[in-house]
Amino acid sequence: MTGTVRPLAADGIDSGPKGSPAGERPLDRLKLIRWSDFSLVPVILVLMLIGFIVSPVFLTSENLISVVQQSSELSLLVLGQALILICGRMDLSLESTIGIAPVVAMWLVLPSEGGRFAGLGLLPTWSAIPLCLLVGLAIGAVNGFLMLKLRVNGFIATLGMLTMLRGLHIGITEGKSITDVPESFRYLGKSEWLGAPAAVWICLALFAVGGAALAWLRHGRSLYAIGGNPEAARAAGIRVDRVTWIVLAIGGLLAAFAGILYTGHYGSVAATQGNGWIFQVFAAAVIGGISLKGGRGTLFGALTGVLTLQLVVNVMTLGGVPALWNQFLNGAIIIVALVISRFASGEKQD
Amino acid sequence: MDQAPPAVQAEGVVKRFGPTVALDGVRLTVQPGESHALVGRNGAGKSTLVSVLTGLHKADAGTVAFGGEPAPAFGDTAAWQSRIACVYQKSMVVPDLTVAENLFLNRFDDNARWISWGRLRRRAERLLADYGVQVDPSTRARDLAVEQRQFVEIARALSFGARLIVLDEPTAQLDARGIGRLFGKLRELQAQGVAFLFISHHLQEVYELCTAVTVYRDARHVLTAPVADIAKAELVAAMTGEQSAGATAWHAGGDGAAAPDESAEPVLRTEGLTVQGQFEPLDLEVRPGEVLGLAGSAASGNTALGETLAGMRKAGGGTVRVHGRAVRSGSVPHALDAGIGYIPEDRHDQGLVLERSVAENATLTVTDQLGPWGTVLPSRTREFARSVIASLDIKTQGPEQPVSGLSGGNQQKVVVARALAREPSVLVAVRPTAGVDIKSKDSLLGVVRRVADEGNAAVIISDELDDLRVCDRVLALFHGRVVATFASGWNDGELVAAMEGVGERE
Numbered sequence: 001m002t003g004t005v006r007p008l009a010a011d012g013i014d015s016g017p018k019g020s021p022a023g024e025r026p027l028d029r030l031k032l033i034r035w036s037d038f039s040l041v042p043v044i045l046v047l048m049l050i051g052f053i054v055s056p057v058f059l060t061s062e063n064l065i066s067v068v069q070q071s072s073e074l075s076l077l078v079l080g081q082a083l084i085l086i087c088g089r090m091d092l093s094l095e096s097t098i099g100i101a102p103v104v105a106m107w108l109v110l111p112s113e114g115g116r117f118a119g120l121g122l123l124p125t126w127s128a129i130p131l132c133l134l135v136g137l138a139i140g141a142v143n144g145f146l147m148l149k150l151r152v153n154g155f156i157a158t159l160g161m162l163t164m165l166r167g168l169h170i171g172i173t174e175g176k177s178i179t180d181v182p183e184s185f186r187y188l189g190k191s192e193w194l195g196a197p198a199a200v201w202i203c204l205a206l207f208a209v210g211g212a213a214l215a216w217l218r219h220g221r222s223l224y225a226i227g228g229n230p231e232a233a234r235a236a237g238i239r240v241d242r243v244t245w246i247v248l249a250i251g252g253l254l255a256a257f258a259g260i261l262y263t264g265h266y267g268s269v270a271a272t273q274g275n276g277w278i279f280q281v282f283a284a285a286v287i288g289g290i291s292l293k294g295g296r297g298t299l300f301g302a303l304t305g306v307l308t309l310q311l312v313v314n315v316m317t318l319g320g321v322p323a324l325w326n327q328f329l330n331g332a333i334i335i336v337a338l339v340i341s342r343f344a345s346g347e348k349q350d
Numbered sequence: 351m352d353q354a355p356p357a358v359q360a361e362g363v364v365k366r367f368g369p370t371v372a373l374d375g376v377r378l379t380v381q382p383g384e385s386h387a388l389v390g391r392n393g394a395g396k397s398t399l400v401s402v403l404t405g406l407h408k409a410d411a412g413t414v415a416f417g418g419e420p421a422p423a424f425g426d427t428a429a430w431q432s433r434i435a436c437v438y439q440k441s442m443v444v445p446d447l448t449v450a451e452n453l454f455l456n457r458f459d460d461n462a463r464w465i466s467w468g469r470l471r472r473r474a475e476r477l478l479a480d481y482g483v484q485v486d487p488s489t490r491a492r493d494l495a496v497e498q499r500q501f502v503e504i505a506r507a508l509s510f511g512a513r514l515i516v517l518d519e520p521t522a523q524l525d526a527r528g529i530g531r532l533f534g535k536l537r538e539l540q541a542q543g544v545a546f547l548f549i550s551h552h553l554q555e556v557y558e559l560c561t562a563v564t565v566y567r568d569a570r571h572v573l574t575a576p577v578a579d580i581a582k583a584e585l586v587a588a589m590t591g592e593q594s595a596g597a598t599a600w601h602a603g604g605d606g607a608a609a610p611d612e613s614a615e616p617v618l619r620t621e622g623l624t625v626q627g628q629f630e631p632l633d634l635e636v637r638p639g640e641v642l643g644l645a646g647s648a649a650s651g652n653t654a655l656g657e658t659l660a661g662m663r664k665a666g667g668g669t670v671r672v673h674g675r676a677v678r679s680g681s682v683p684h685a686l687d688a689g690i691g692y693i694p695e696d697r698h699d700q701g702l703v704l705e706r707s708v709a710e711n712a713t714l715t716v717t718d719q720l721g722p723w724g725t726v727l728p729s730r731t732r733e734f735a736r737s738v739i740a741s742l743d744i745k746t747q748g749p750e751q752p753v754s755g756l757s758g759g760n761q762q763k764v765v766v767a768r769a770l771a772r773e774p775s776v777l778v779a780v781r782p783t784a785g786v787d788i789k790s791k792d793s794l795l796g797v798v799r800r801v802a803d804e805g806n807a808a809v810i811i812s813d814e815l816d817d818l819r820v821c822d823r824v825l826a827l828f829h830g831r832v833v834a835t836f837a838s839g840w841n842d843g844e845l846v847a848a849m850e851g852v853g854e855r856e
């Protein structure tokens with residue numbers, strides 16, 4: 001039974017000339033835009049104004065570039081986490097992946113003697129970046145295996161991964177920093193393209209690609225369906241588990257890539273690389289309008305979330321807040337940013 | 351020469367959920383172009399069979415074949431979709447996506463790489479217009495009324511162009527006009543030779559639409575016969591397994607129940623109650639022992655009126671009084687304290703906490719009575735739950751079973767149980783029998799009647815004549831206005847006409 005009847009409506013009527021969006025009224029287009037996704041844009045502008053008032057240094061290009069540079073690694077984690085959250089899952093282990101992936105890659109490629117850090121020297125140096133990405137992908141895939149095949153609780157499973165990978169990191173590096181960073185890492189982390197750090201351009205490009213996929217591709221859209229109502233998604237023919245698994249793997253991949261940029265930028269991997277970031281990652285995502293329950297939010301929103309958070313931190317630093325009060329402020333900032341975005345968007349957060 | 355292979359043929363299907371056997375070696379055959387009805391009491395296994403036929407659940411045993419070929423591998427949903435389309439009993443929309451996207455979920459466009467949202471919207475507009483549903487395709491699905499959402503799901507299933515369509519209680523959430531529109535569509539498809547599997551608790555719909563009927567009882571196949579050869583009483587007997595089950599819809603004033611006392615103080619009284627855009631200022635009085643019916647389609651505003659009485663909506667003006675005491679508008683706790691019990695229309699959104707047990711759901715409104723000093727004693731909860739399971743005939747493994755594992759009709763009974771738990775002095779019920787089988791319907795309406803007979807007031811909001819028959823008085827609403835009042839013993843035709851806005855009497 002493969003024959004189909006003429007459907008009652010709509011399908012097949014679209015036989016008009018291809019690519020002629022006749023009757024596309026601009027007003028309709030406006031209606032399609034969810035304004036709440038842009039709600040942080042004015043907030044960012046206000047923050048910049050405040051920054052300017054607080055310190056004349058703020059509006060210098062060095063300062064602004066350093067803000068976006070510092071945002072770039074965090075924003076890659078947020079990008080990964082946002083995709084995972086939209087699917088209705090979460091992955092806490094991203095913050096360990098950012099450290100362990102470069103470490104494993106370097107461990108495999110660095111020579112066993114000569115440097116301060118004794119690697120295995122098993123593979124050629126050029127393979128450092130692919131190896132690092134592969135490690136991230138594998139961590140994401142293992143998370144997927146735990147959550148989707150074994151059906152264990154994702155929150156605790158990835159919390160376990162977080163701790164375990166952090167331990168592995170410390171074990172391999174014996175708690176020390178690795179400073180013999182491969183040249184390829186340095187290049188990505190340090191070089192400038194068109195007057196801005198390469199990392200920033202790469203991040204923007206990845207966000208653009210991700211955003212476009214979520215908005216216009218069938219598989220991208222399926223993330224929202226999976227997060228919003230998994231049963232309905234399954235009934236609509238979406239391979240819920242497969243898509244979720246891929247997204248989890250992409251999350252790991254992005255975290256590993258963030259690790260490359262971070263390592264390259266600072267020229268070393270500390271034993272604490274990424275430690276405590278996950279809090280910021282979640283905060284930025286939620287501030288940016290991503291729902292922790294899944295099915296809601298956009299990558300543009302997530303990006304503005306990251307920027308808001310980083311700008312507030314920058315303004316505070318320029319304002320000369322004493323370092324001992326940093327932790328207090330970090331918490332306070334997140335709560336304030338959360339409240340601001342709640343009311344700027346007019347939507348409840350969950 | 352043998353005839354064409356059946357559109358779908360299931361043999362010896364077994365499905366277990368833990369200790370529950372939901373299907374016990376059942377069979378079903380739908381011929382090409384046939385409209386086949388599947389009927390049975392709540393929990394008989396109808397929806398479970400639907401999930402097996404559409405590839406959502408894997409059967410523990412048994413075979414399914416479409417058009418003579420074995421069914422696709424489990425998990426290959428896309429392959430199943432090309433053979434069978436379905437309107438599921440539970441809502442299958444994604445609340446945060448727009449109507450347009452829900453309609454074409456995962457099948458936006460086969461040849462284009464990128465989704466064209468403008469084109470999608472126009473396709474959705476045309477599809478909706480075809481069903482006479484007036485919704486903007488860019489509305490988010492969560493903002494739809496229950497009936498609109500149901501039509502979105504129906505339109506989606508029918509637009510697949512499949513040769514076999516399953517409809518699991520599509521009419522339970524529709525009013526008479528909506529059912530009329532749906533049936534019009536189904537007949538068009540019938541004429542094109544599409545086969546249907548139609549599930550409903552309304553037997554008259556089965557007679558109207560279907561040519562063959564299969565009855566399940568307690569997870570087993572009981573009979574399959576041409577509809578023309580089987581009388582309604584036989585069908586009911588097959589479903590219930592009891593010969594004596596006559597169609598005894600409830601009637602007011604039967605059994606020598608005392609007629610409501612005209613001189614008694616009304617239990618429920620509203621003065622000038624109104625909600626902007628829903629219904630106009632309304633004065634109601636419901637006396638002890640009286641069941642008042644508010645008849646009207648989904649658009650008549652009667653559902654909004656029910657929600658206002660229950661405190662789910664804030665009134666635009668006017669007052670609600672219970673036993674002479676004013677009730678604060680727009681607050682469910684105050685309504686509960688005043689003694690208003692509420693059976694909501696949408697059991698998934700407003701009625702149930704799906705992952706929690708039957709016992710917890712049934713006692714959600716009476717947690718303060720289940721133990722001293724704010725404690726909730728499990729023993730008392732269980733005991734209470736056992737009594738409602740028995741009195742409402744809820745089919746469940748026991749009080750501990752999560753509500754999500756109950757059949758649709760049995761979930762509805764849990765909602766009713768909860769409304770009754772507080773022994774309300776005013777019971778407000780919105781379509782209380784939606785999705786409930788014939789026999790349970792009788793007993794549910796009997797329960798409403800009993801609540802009233804104990805000296806309380808009851809308000810039934812519905813467009814189903816069977817629900818309204820227990821009422822002592824029926825007000826017909828149309829576009830937010832009371833257009834007619836009927837005493838018990840009304841005539842079906844007149845009431846239907848009044849609900850549809852023809853033949854205004856007052």
Ligand SMILES: Nc1ncnc2c1ncn2[C@@H]1O[C@H](COP(=O)(O)OP(=O)(O)OP(=O)(O)O)[C@@H](O)[C@H]1O
Nearest residue numbers: 367372392393394395396397398755756757758759
């Ligand atoms: N997910 C589940 N987990 C546990 N038990 C289930 C589950 N789904 C269904 N059941 C059980 O299987 C039996 C059959 O349920 P099913 O939903 O098929 O009934 P139904 O005939 O569709 O009833 P209704 O008319 O009320 O919709 C019921 O006893 C129900 O409790």
Ligand SMILES: [Mg+2]
Nearest residue numbers: 397439757758
């Ligand atoms: Mg069912």
